[in-house]
Amino acid sequence: MKKLLTISLFVSFAMTMNAQPKLSANNIDEVLQAMTLEEKAKLLVGGANNFFGAGAVVGGEADLVAGAAGTSPAIPRLGIPATVLTDGPAGVRIDPTRKGTDKTYYATAFPIGSCLASTWNTELVGKVGEAIGNETKEYRCDVILGPGMNLHRNPLCGRNFEYYSEDPLLTGKIAAAYINGVQSQGAGVSAKHFAVNSQETDRTSVDERVSQRAARELYLRGFEIAVRESNPWTIMASYNKINGEFSMGNHDLLTKILRDDWGFKGIVMTDWIGIREGLPTIREVQAGNDLMEPGQPAQVQEIIDGVKNGSLDIADVDRNVRRMLEYIVKTPSFHQYPASNAPDFKAHAAITRQTAAEGIVLLKNNGTLPWKKGVIKTVALFGENSYDFLSGGTGSGCVHPPYVVDMLEGLQNVGISSSPTLTDIYRKYIEYAKVKFQAERHPAKWYQSEYFGQQKYPEIGISPIAVNNEVKHADAAIITIGRQAGEGVDRDIDTEFNLIPEERALITDVCNAFHAAGKPVIVIINSGSVIETASWSAYPDAILCAWQPGMEGGNSIADLLTGKVNPSGKLTMTWPISATDHASTKDFPGNIDFYTFKDMAANKRPIPGHAYTNHEEDIYVGYRYFDTFQKNVAYPFGFGLSYTTFSFAKPVVKAKGKDAVEVCVTVKNTGSITGKEVAQVYVQAPKGKLAKPTQELKAFAKTRELKPGESQVLTMVIPVRDLASFDEAGSQWLTEAGTYTFRIGNSSRDITATATLKLSEYTEKTTNALAPQQSLNLLKQ
Numbered sequence: 129m130k131k132l133l134t135i136s137l138f139v140s141f142a143m144t145m146n147a148q149p150k151l152s153a154n155n156i157d158e159v160l161q162a163m164t165l166e167e168k169a170k171l172l173v174g175g176a177n178n179f180f181g182a183g184a185v186v187g188g189e190a191d192l193v194a195g196a197a198g199t200s201p202a203i204p205r206l207g208i209p210a211t212v213l214t215d216g217p218a219g220v221r222i223d224p225t226r227k228g229t230d231k232t233y234y235a236t237a238f239p240i241g242s243c244l245a246s247t248w249n250t251e252l253v254g255k256v257g258e259a260i261g262n263e264t265k266e267y268r269c270d271v272i273l274g275p276g277m278n279l280h281r282n283p284l285c286g287r288n289f290e291y292y293s294e295d296p297l298l299t300g301k302i303a304a305a306y307i308n309g310v311q312s313q314g315a316g317v318s319a320k321h322f323a324v325n326s327q328e329t330d331r332t333s334v335d336e337r338v339s340q341r342a343a344r345e346l347y348l349r350g351f352e353i354a355v356r357e358s359n360p361w362t363i364m365a366s367y368n369k370i371n372g373e374f375s376m377g378n379h380d381l382l383t384k385i386l387r388d389d390w391g392f393k394g395i396v397m398t399d400w401i402g403i404r405e406g407l408p409t410i411r412e413v414q415a416g417n418d419l420m421e422p423g424q425p426a427q428v429q430e431i432i433d434g435v436k437n438g439s440l441d442i443a444d445v446d447r448n449v450r451r452m453l454e455y456i457v458k459t460p461s462f463h464q465y466p467a468s469n470a471p472d473f474k475a476h477a478a479i480t481r482q483t484a485a486e487g488i489v490l491l492k493n494n495g496t497l498p499w500k501k502g503v504i505k506t507v508a509l510f511g512e513n514s515y516d517f518l519s520g521g522t523g524s525g526c527v528h529p530p531y532v533v534d535m536l537e538g539l540q541n542v543g544i545s546s547s548p549t550l551t552d553i554y555r556k557y558i559e560y561a562k563v564k565f566q567a568e569r570h571p572a573k574w575y576q577s578e579y580f581g582q583q584k585y586p587e588i589g590i591s592p593i594a595v596n597n598e599v600k601h602a603d604a605a606i607i608t609i610g611r612q613a614g615e616g617v618d619r620d621i622d623t624e625f626n627l628i629p630e631e632r633a634l635i636t637d638v639c640n641a642f643h644a645a646g647k648p649v650i651v652i653i654n655s656g657s658v659i660e661t662a663s664w665s666a667y668p669d670a671i672l673c674a675w676q677p678g679m680e681g682g683n684s685i686a687d688l689l690t691g692k693v694n695p696s697g698k699l700t701m702t703w704p705i706s707a708t709d710h711a712s713t714k715d716f717p718g719n720i721d722f723y724t725f726k727d728m729a730a731n732k733r734p735i736p737g738h739a740y741t742n743h744e745e746d747i748y749v750g751y752r753y754f755d756t757f758q759k760n761v762a763y764p765f766g767f768g769l770s771y772t773t774f775s776f777a778k779p780v781v782k783a784k785g786k787d788a789v790e791v792c793v794t795v796k797n798t799g800s801i802t803g804k805e806v807a808q809v810y811v812q813a814p815k816g817k818l819a820k821p822t823q824e825l826k827a828f829a830k831t832r833e834l835k836p837g838e839s840q841v842l843t844m845v846i847p848v849r850d851l852a853s854f855d856e857a858g859s860q861w862l863t864e865a866g867t868y869t870f871r872i873g874n875s876s877r878d879i880t881a882t883a884t885l886k887l888s889e890y891t892e893k894t895t896n897a898l899a900p901q902q903s904l905n906l907l908k909q
């Protein structure tokens with residue numbers, strides 16, 4: 129009898145167990161129904177990799193992939209696996225070594241965002257996306273925390289290197305290409321940081337006060353394009369506030385704009401402080417924030433209590449949980465993808481080498497480049513970063529690559545040798561500097577680590593005598609000027625934007641000595657961001673802005689120096705004459721707290737709500753300001769030289785259907801070397817109700833490789849909606865009626881072909897969202 133009872137109890141227990149649904153793409157509602165309130169709350173609160181010390185965060189999954197940034201929780205009872213989120217964006221950032229094994233977990237370091245965008249080549253960026261998606265999956269991760277899509281509002285922002293451009297169209301198109309590439313591999317992205325995260329100073333507390341128009345036309349526009357054209361799995365809400373409300377709890381931003389206006393279908397996660405002082409978790413849930421990263425146990429409880437005491441509607445929780453389940457069923461973890469932990473470095477190295485070579489921008493060339501075979505046999509290599517080459521930035525944007533090809537190796541690989549004396553001096557200095565600056569790290573500069581801020585050691589002076597000595601042994605000189613930056617810190621003018629005295633002396637001494645012997649000098653800028661060039665650009669014979677071009681950097685640069693690749697990169701931001709020339713200067717970084725790095729070191733915290741940045745320049749960011757107000761610049765937006773020349777024929781511009789314009793232009797290689805060119809279409813609107821910048825980039829396309837004398841017709845389609853301005857009074861996009869001029873050239877200041885077209889009015893209603901709480905003193909034309 130007893131035995132029978134046991135058997136029947138076991139059978140009924142097994143039946144109950146069987147009745148529990150296991151998650152699949154077809155039973156999301158059923159699983160939602162089966163979840164307890166505790167399980168629902170838990171699913172909305174993610175974990176992290178001991179980010180704030182063991183135990184501080186939710187989730188026992190934190191160690192699934194060592195060094196990954198975070199996880200979403202597993203609920204094994206319902207077949208819900210943990211998913212793994214990894215930085216991003218220039219490659220997979222995980223720990224390269226792990227305890228208890230000799231195996232390594234290096235990842236390909238691809239070119240940083242500014243370099244990728246400078247290719248103006250969406251197809252190539254798509255290939256980089258595919259390779260990153262593949263490495264994400266092969267390292268057992270589900271989502272790469274990128275692309276970084278904030279606008280270059282000011283050249284001093286510490287994270288500009290991770291971002292694409294001062295222009296939202298270019299940002300959106302490059303991001304969409306990256307996202308489509310990653311997601312084609314069955315891995316996801318988290319487009320970040322949504323939104324208006326244009327500075328690092330006080331980034332977790334600053335209130336970015338911005339007009340609805342500038343928000344819609346500039347700061348949100350890139351994200352809008354990416355959402356509409358690539359359907360990102362996830363979006364990361366930024367740390368800052370926008371017009372008084374944290375992005376992470378901002379219903380206008382995360383629901384009205386992102387979902388109601390744009391139709392976003394994925395999940396929103398927080399940037400990496402899931403719990404915020406002054407922002408109840410239930411407000412984040414209500415706003416449409418689906419995953420707190422990294423979350424804390426208190427947040428799970430807050431959600432449970434909120435539902436129980438009626439302050440949080442279970443419908444809001446269910447909506448977010450459903451979105452989480454819809455995300456989870458797409459992931460490699462859900463599909464139990466057999467991660468190899470062995471990506472194809474060889475194939476990916478070829479992609480990064482080619483992409484960097486297309487993203488590097490030739491800023492000056494007096495004819496010295498390309499080097500003809502055998503003419504330059506030995507180079508004198510100056511500058512510490514020739515030997516300690518910066519493949520990428522720091523902070524969460526850094527990647528641990530298996531190797532970095534520096535300038536020395538890059539030149540060696542094409543049969544060019546360099547001065548052993550200089551190699552010896554610089555290598556010894558770097559060895560010494562690493563120990564010295566590590567040991568002497570000022571307490572207020574604790575951020576000088578891989579994680580936050582700068583890592584570059586001060587450049588050493590090389591005496592004019594030593595420089596002179598090199599002239600007789602070398603056919604040319606290269607000077608690498610490096611700059612490092614990363615999250616948490618903006619760049620300073622004196623030592624990061626401007627050259628320091630040792631660098632100035634190096635440029636003048638090397639140019640004087642080598643030019644006296646009739647030998648050329650090339651400057652390589654190895655920086656993630658814009659630097660000052662106007663005061664010294666007259667001295668060298670050529671200047672290449674190599675950015676931080678990934679782990680194959682030295683090879684990519686050598687490909688350009690030797691003419692194996694003809695430069696076709698174009699700047700995606702204006703290079704000002706002085707750091708303070710941008711209209712945003714007045715408000716960058718804004719009215720910040722007393723909060724300095726000394727305060728940080730002393731564990732002081734900013735006063736919440738105290739810091740703010742007024743965007744008084746409004747829509748006049750980057751070339752929109754410089755071109756409209758006719759200010760001189762060092763290098764204009766879109767600028768970049770080639771070893772050949774191109775012409776643009778008169779474009780044919782005509783209506784395409786009811787709501788689009790078609791622009792056709794023939795590009796011809798008029799020089800003597802094979803190369804690629806970018807056609808940039810700037811549109812000038814007729815004078816109307818709303819003031820506009822003098823011109824705005826509305827389309828672009830890159831040719832294939834054109835041989836001398838060869839032409840290609842490029843066809844670009846511009847939706848009439850893309851010509852609109854945001855009309856705050858009517859909460860609508862408005863393309864005013866009148867004659868539009870389509871101006872085509874290869875920089876915003878070099879327009880060589882134009883055509884006009886009459887358009888009638890177009891409007892499109894939006895929600896009324898993100899109204900500023902304070903009135904702003906906006907810049908007017």
Ligand code: BGC
Binds near residue numbers: 399400524615
């Ligand atoms: C950064 C994000 C990053 C996250 C996880 C944050 O501090 O702002 O860009 O993805 O950390 O590492």
